[in-house]
Amino acid sequence: MQFVRRSIQALVVLVLVAIPFLYLYNVERYARQNFSYSLAGKQISDTEWFQRQILDYIDGALAKTENPDKIISAISGSPWSINILGYNISDPLAAVTLTIAGGNFYWPFLLSILPLVILSALLGRVFCGWLCPFHFLAEISNKLRRLFTKFGLKPHDIHLKRKTKFIILGALAGFSFVAGVSIFPHIYPPAVISREVFNSIFYGTVGFGFFFIIFLLFTELTLSERWWCRYACPGGAIYALLGSVRILRMVRIEDRCTLCVECDDACPFGLLPMSDKTGMECDNCGLCKKVCPEAALEYRFMTYRGEKKLIAEHSSNRKKKTRQVRGA
Amino acid sequence: MANDANDRKAFLRGGYKVFLGAIANAAESGVADVADREKLLRPPGAIAEALFLQKCNLCGKCWEACEYGSIKQFSSKSSSAGTPVIIPEETPCYLCDPPVCSTVCDEGALVPIRVEDIKIGVAKFKKSTCLAAQGIDRSCDYCYDRCPLKDKAITFDKGPVVNEENCAGCGVCEYFCVSNPKSIKTFA
Numbered sequence: 001m002q003f004v005r006r007s008i009q010a011l012v013v014l015v016l017v018a019i020p021f022l023y024l025y026n027v028e029r030y031a032r033q034n035f036s037y038s039l040a041g042k043q044i045s046d047t048e049w050f051q052r053q054i055l056d057y058i059d060g061a062l063a064k065t066e067n068p069d070k071i072i073s074a075i076s077g078s079p080w081s082i083n084i085l086g087y088n089i090s091d092p093l094a095a096v097t098l099t100i101a102g103g104n105f106y107w108p109f110l111l112s113i114l115p116l117v118i119l120s121a122l123l124g125r126v127f128c129g130w131l132c133p134f135h136f137l138a139e140i141s142n143k144l145r146r147l148f149t150k151f152g153l154k155p156h157d158i159h160l161k162r163k164t165k166f167i168i169l170g171a172l173a174g175f176s177f178v179a180g181v182s183i184f185p186h187i188y189p190p191a192v193i194s195r196e197v198f199n200s201i202f203y204g205t206v207g208f209g210f211f212f213i214i215f216l217l218f219t220e221l222t223l224s225e226r227w228w229c230r231y232a233c234p235g236g237a238i239y240a241l242l243g244s245v246r247i248l249r250m251v252r253i254e255d256r257c258t259l260c261v262e263c264d265d266a267c268p269f270g271l272l273p274m275s276d277k278t279g280m281e282c283d284n285c286g287l288c289k290k291v292c293p294e295a296a297l298e299y300r301f302m303t304y305r306g307e308k309k310l311i312a313e314h315s316s317n318r319k320k321k322t323r324q325v326r327g328a
Numbered sequence: 329m330a331n332d333a334n335d336r337k338a339f340l341r342g343g344y345k346v347f348l349g350a351i352a353n354a355a356e357s358g359v360a361d362v363a364d365r366e367k368l369l370r371p372p373g374a375i376a377e378a379l380f381l382q383k384c385n386l387c388g389k390c391w392e393a394c395e396y397g398s399i400k401q402f403s404s405k406s407s408s409a410g411t412p413v414i415i416p417e418e419t420p421c422y423l424c425d426p427p428v429c430s431t432v433c434d435e436g437a438l439v440p441i442r443v444e445d446i447k448i449g450v451a452k453f454k455k456s457t458c459l460a461a462q463g464i465d466r467s468c469d470y471c472y473d474r475c476p477l478k479d480k481a482i483t484f485d486k487g488p489v490v491n492e493e494n495c496a497g498c499g500v501c502e503y504f505c506v507s508n509p510k511s512i513k514t515f516a
Contacts, residue, residue: 023392030395081387088434094385102382106436181407185386198388
């Protein structure tokens with residue numbers, strides 16, 4: 001399970017890096033075919049050594065295929081709004097911000113959010129745990145953080161309210177509406193990261209977004225564990241709302257549970273599976289299931305009501321047990 | 329006590345300055361906004377500027393699609409930062425058929441368009457620096473020679489003459505102009 005998740009995350013990062021290289025190659029190839037001299041100017045003559053190596057590799061790989069154009073144009077965009085084989089898939093946040101900033105409905109684009117909306121409504125915040133490139137980086141920073149604690153350093157751990165991200169979403173959406181310009185692509189990490197990767201590979205420069213991401217990772221390392229994903233991310237807020245109706249849920253089996261708190265420690269979102277407090281934030285990453293020594297956590301198909309009933313049952317059982325222990 | 333009051337006064341004065349600074353900053357970026365909105369050359373098929381800023385979400389499909397690498401990300405303080413622009417001095421638009429960038433946009437900021445209908449901007453000629461017009465080099469006719477709409481958008485009579493109705497504003501003339509500063513420039 002974790003292996004599948006890691007490979008999907010790695011694939012996303014690979015695609016992010018591959019897109020600018022394919023683009024660079026496309027520009028160079030076009031200039032080579034149609035002009036006796038380089039028209040696209042600086043970018044081509046100034047390729048670095050490592051760029052040259054990768055471009056030559058792409059050239060070799062595509063020389064064998066019949067229709068290189070098709071392969072190059074197969075995938076474009078960013079995780080925020082990607083086009084795969086002519087089908088557009090967008091983040092719900094992109095549609096929300098576009099609709100709010102523009103004040104009108106553009107149906108072709110609104111329809112493109114359906115795949116992710118349906119996926120989130122079925123499986124929870126899966127975009128965060130499985131596809132978001134920032135989550136991938138944050139998990140590395142998380143690992144470092146735990147390494148620090150192992151060696152005796154104690155980073156701060158500041159906690160905010162989970163509601164904060166809904167407030168941020170509302171405030172920024174209000175700003176977008178007033179200003180008539182969408183603000184989210186400038187601060188939403190999946191959008192920022194892909195743009196910065198593109199800039200750094202294609203132009204060799206980085207913008208404000210790069211420092212923003214570095215700032216986020218640094219604060220996650222030193223001040224508060226995963227504060228962006230937990231308390232601030234506007235995209236995560238939308239996915240959390242959608243995830244509240246999810247069908248696949250991580251369920252605790254009370255008989256096997258020994259209340260060892262391993263799962264609560266492992267959860268990257270700071271949820272508490274041991275106390276049945278997963279709520280709407282769970283992204284079904286399966287880390288708690290992995291660390292549980294008693295295999296007391298399992299995936300179950302269950303509605304919101306079903307889970308509520310189960311939790312009520314658990315709590316009444318616990319009360320009964322307490323009463324027995326007290327001998328009352 | 330007196331010291332405290334002084335401190336507070338100083339603090340208030342400083343805060344006042346910070347507050348003014350913030351307003352000045354906002355005003356500056358607002359001015360930059362207005363200035364940007366008038367001067368930017370958008371890719372072919374772009375809708376009206378105010379609507380364009382509402383629709384574009386910087387996904388990058390247009391600049392990935394362009395085979396010439398003509399579409400750049402605009403770097404600025406204003407709200408149009410990161411949006412796609414064409415900077416003819418670096419790389420002009422070569423008017424490919426069909427215009428790829430306009431077909432790949434899923435957000436509706438760029439609308440599919442025929443090559444004949446492209447209107448990015450208009451080229452404007454300045455006589456004072458032109459080599460041909462000043463008689464420094466009568467044989468220089470790069471702007472006329474390289475124009476993709478030769479004889480329709482531009483004619484040559486001791487220097488280029490731009491026909492503003494037919495000019496697509498692709499900026500090829502500006503790119504190939506050898507004078508410094510450029511004697512032919514594209515404006516939105």
